Amino acid sequence: xxxxxxxxxxxxxxxxxxxxxxxxxxxxxxxxxxxxxxxxxxxxxxxxxxxxxxxxxxxxxxxxxxxxxxxxxxxxxxxxx
Numbered sequence: 001x002x003x004x005x006x007x008x009x010x011x012x013x014x015x016x017x018x019x020x021x022x023x024x025x026x027x028x029x030x031x032x033x034x035x036x037x038x039x040x041x042x043x044x045x046x047x048x049x050x051x052x053x054x055x056x057x058x059x060x061x062x063x064x065x066x067x068x069x070x071x072x073x074x075x076x077x078x079x080x081x
Contacts, residue, residue, distance in 0.1 A: 031039060 028036065
């Protein structure tokens, strides 16, 4: 694991299994067992929409930079030849 990747996961190392269970128990008490599936469904839909949006942004960037990549490759070919 690189230093950057290790640093990215470091803040989550302080959460133990018992603390996670406590948080889930409190969540269950606050929202009730009938609301949790609805909450999970909404969260899943939101994450799916976020993924679609990021994929669309990546596609647009790729399409818009295609011309620049072609020009750079042409210049590289001209410099070699």
